[in-house]
Amino acid sequence: MPAMNDQESIKQQYASADGLQIRRMLHQKYSINKQPYDEWISEHYRIQPGMNVLELGCGTGVSWADAKRWLPDSASLLLTDFSEGMLKTARSNVPDQPNISFAQVDIQQIPYENDSFDLVIANAMLYHVPDLDKAISEVARVLKPDGRFICSTTGDNGMHQWFQRVLGEGESPATPFSLQNGGASLEKHFGKAEMRMREDGLEVTDVNDLAAYVRSTISFGYLRDWPPDEMLARLSATAVDGIIRIPKEYGLFICTEPKKR
Numbered sequence: 001m002p003a004m005n006d007q008e009s010i011k012q013q014y015a016s017a018d019g020l021q022i023r024r025m026l027h028q029k030y031s032i033n034k035q036p037y038d039e040w041i042s043e044h045y046r047i048q049p050g051m052n053v054l055e056l057g058c059g060t061g062v063s064w065a066d067a068k069r070w071l072p073d074s075a076s077l078l079l080t081d082f083s084e085g086m087l088k089t090a091r092s093n094v095p096d097q098p099n100i101s102f103a104q105v106d107i108q109q110i111p112y113e114n115d116s117f118d119l120v121i122a123n124a125m126l127y128h129v130p131d132l133d134k135a136i137s138e139v140a141r142v143l144k145p146d147g148r149f150i151c152s153t154t155g156d157n158g159m160h161q162w163f164q165r166v167l168g169e170g171e172s173p174a175t176p177f178s179l180q181n182g183g184a185s186l187e188k189h190f191g192k193a194e195m196r197m198r199e200d201g202l203e204v205t206d207v208n209d210l211a212a213y214v215r216s217t218i219s220f221g222y223l224r225d226w227p228p229d230e231m232l233a234r235l236s237a238t239a240v241d242g243i244i245r246i247p248k249e250y251g252l253f254i255c256t257e258p259k260k261r
């Protein structure tokens, strides 16, 4: 099984937005917490007039579809991702307005000057980065001394582990950046890193949506050769009264006091 931060596999997985859209759809359709996940994250941004905001690994950009709600006219937002395919989708999802721009950027080498941004965002992406320490040091470098870094991630007791238990294959390599171990990586580069958890879970009623989720990610690439019926049977066997209940463990860190080198 390729590691979650294996560069070649990650580039392949995110060459286009198709797989990510399948996974996002599962969350939208079956999450118990009815506040949309994007809204929960965006509420933490607190973007003030005049602020400069950078998002790294922005993916489909769909969380900015209603940009006016979160971004004052006099603030600017730079949406970046290392995948040109993702940026293409992001451009189509985000309103065309003068204070929003796009660029292709790898978080491990951010091509902007020191102390440039008031807020840097990196959601659900740090676990994919091979040189995590370099990536976080780059974020601390481009943040203003009073700036904030917000990054969301998963925990070690969530969906991934549930799938592994149910499908009973493969050893799960440790998540390189999780709610459990992420704080230690962040504290090397920030004076403070506070964690916020989100209460949630999935109640899935159509097992085909789960099978599509499994097929959409390289993390379960080793299951591709399974007969589709066998996978559906294993997943279906976990249903109680027609509902498959799956735990989720998601949260974010809010980091301040970037340590400058």
Ligand SMILES: C[S@@+](CC[C@H](N)C(=O)[O-])C[C@H]1O[C@@H](n2cnc3c(N)ncnc32)[C@H](O)[C@@H]1O
Binding pocket: 010, 014, 020, 056, 057, 058, 059, 060, 080, 081, 082, 083, 086, 105, 106, 107, 108, 122, 123, 124, 125, 128, 129
């Ligand atoms: C799971 S998606 C998350 C997308 C979005 N942030 C969200 O929360 O929906 C991970 C994203 O990180 C991007 N990515 C992975 N490694 C990266 C790197 N080293 N630098 C910049 N972007 C990267 C991928 O192309 C993909 O769009």
